[in-house]
Amino acid sequence: MPSPAEAPLLETQNLERRFGAARALRGVSLSVRAGECHLVVGPNGAGKTTLLRILAGLARPTSGSVTRSDGRRSIGLLSHQSQLYGDLTAVENLAFAGRLYGVAEPTEQARARLASVGLAERADEPVRALSRGMVQRVAIARALLHGPRVLLLDEPFTGLDSQSSELTLRLLAAEQAAGRALVLVTHDAQEAWELATHAHLLVRGAWAFSGPREASLETFLRRCREATHG
Amino acid sequence: MGEFLRVALAVAAKDLRVEHRSKTALVSAIAFAALVLVIFNFARDAAALSREALAPSVLWITFSFSGVIALNRSFALERENAALDGLLLAPVSRSALFFGKYLANLAFVFTVEAVALPLFVLFFGVDLTGVVGGIVLTAILATLGFVAVGTVFAAMTVRTRFAELMLPLLVLPFLLPPVIGAVQVTARLLAGRPLGEIAGWLRILGFYDLVFITLCLLLFPPLMDE
Numbered sequence: 001m002p003s004p005a006e007a008p009l010l011e012t013q014n015l016e017r018r019f020g021a022a023r024a025l026r027g028v029s030l031s032v033r034a035g036e037c038h039l040v041v042g043p044n045g046a047g048k049t050t051l052l053r054i055l056a057g058l059a060r061p062t063s064g065s066v067t068r069s070d071g072r073r074s075i076g077l078l079s080h081q082s083q084l085y086g087d088l089t090a091v092e093n094l095a096f097a098g099r100l101y102g103v104a105e106p107t108e109q110a111r112a113r114l115a116s117v118g119l120a121e122r123a124d125e126p127v128r129a130l131s132r133g134m135v136q137r138v139a140i141a142r143a144l145l146h147g148p149r150v151l152l153l154d155e156p157f158t159g160l161d162s163q164s165s166e167l168t169l170r171l172l173a174a175e176q177a178a179g180r181a182l183v184l185v186t187h188d189a190q191e192a193w194e195l196a197t198h199a200h201l202l203v204r205g206a207w208a209f210s211g212p213r214e215a216s217l218e219t220f221l222r223r224c225r226e227a228t229h230g
Numbered sequence: 231m232g233e234f235l236r237v238a239l240a241v242a243a244k245d246l247r248v249e250h251r252s253k254t255a256l257v258s259a260i261a262f263a264a265l266v267l268v269i270f271n272f273a274r275d276a277a278a279l280s281r282e283a284l285a286p287s288v289l290w291i292t293f294s295f296s297g298v299i300a301l302n303r304s305f306a307l308e309r310e311n312a313a314l315d316g317l318l319l320a321p322v323s324r325s326a327l328f329f330g331k332y333l334a335n336l337a338f339v340f341t342v343e344a345v346a347l348p349l350f351v352l353f354f355g356v357d358l359t360g361v362v363g364g365i366v367l368t369a370i371l372a373t374l375g376f377v378a379v380g381t382v383f384a385a386m387t388v389r390t391r392f393a394e395l396m397l398p399l400l401v402l403p404f405l406l407p408p409v410i411g412a413v414q415v416t417a418r419l420l421a422g423r424p425l426g427e428i429a430g431w432l433r434i435l436g437f438y439d440l441v442f443i444t445l446c447l448l449l450f451p452p453l454m455d456e
Binding site for chain 1: 233237240241244252310312316319320321322
């Protein structure tokens, strides 16, 4: 019997998702614990985003199960779209999210979260007026506002310049160090390799391999190449 | 119930704030209403059709078509940046999300109607003295139902490629009962007919509201599942 600290925050068993005759996911199982970072890598069309949407509760599996330690409240999602309203300011966007999640004093919490991602000065500007890197930081602040125990990230570095990517990586590392679990979906393992505790390769909807991270990125990439190209 | 209302009011306030900032949809809907009234005013053959005969239909065509334009923006703003995912991810009742969108849409459509009614009086020279209360009551009863239906269809079509085209095609057939009822009530009010002739139509409008608001509250949550 695992202790509460070791119990999975998010667990899936034999997930399968069909779209008509096509099988987007086949027998995918995953167990995510506090402080872990699961890197999910795969080519385009492998089913990565479908998996993340099922983990978040935005889509249902055709079969298999998903267990979240505290229901949907335990999940924060950073997708490759920001989920923000361009006409609202950064603080208004976060305060609205806070109200949905029942966060006490949502506006004050929103300002504090924006300060934690280095955007206190830009909190009252419309999201539409912010750069791509800043929007990504606002989106991270929004995803973390209600204190989720698991953060799901879909290609979090796409479209960011090197400085913004570095900043995003540092923010995620800090959250991981604070005990938050990360599930990070990407087509480029190199981007987040240093965060990863586990690495999984998804090919045509099924794990080609899955488990604790390899010692070196090169070994992992070689295994990926072998698995995807036979 | 407190949680339900808290979420619904947060969603409605957010929608109204977004619209207050952009004003795009409100201005478009009001301009559209004014254009419809102008076109009907000048297209009417004065020798063949009196203003009084045409006025009730024109009023409700204007209200319903400009209402559909207003409803189109309801979920269009959730499509930008996939904001809808952010709403659906929250651990709240999806019926509360629907009710919040519904409240915002009601405020929006009532605003369009409040601007269009004086324009209607101006263009058609209709005397509303003594019947304004009846017209307003009819507008409220007709709008409550059709906005509920429109909100659900706007949510259904938001993920389709041609949402702006699909919404009118789907929602207009459902607008027939309230529009027919409202036209009948308005025609009788303008003709100075007794209240007894109107009461039946008002009951039909009230029944439509009750049935469709309940159905929409029940249907919205499963419709939002992928």
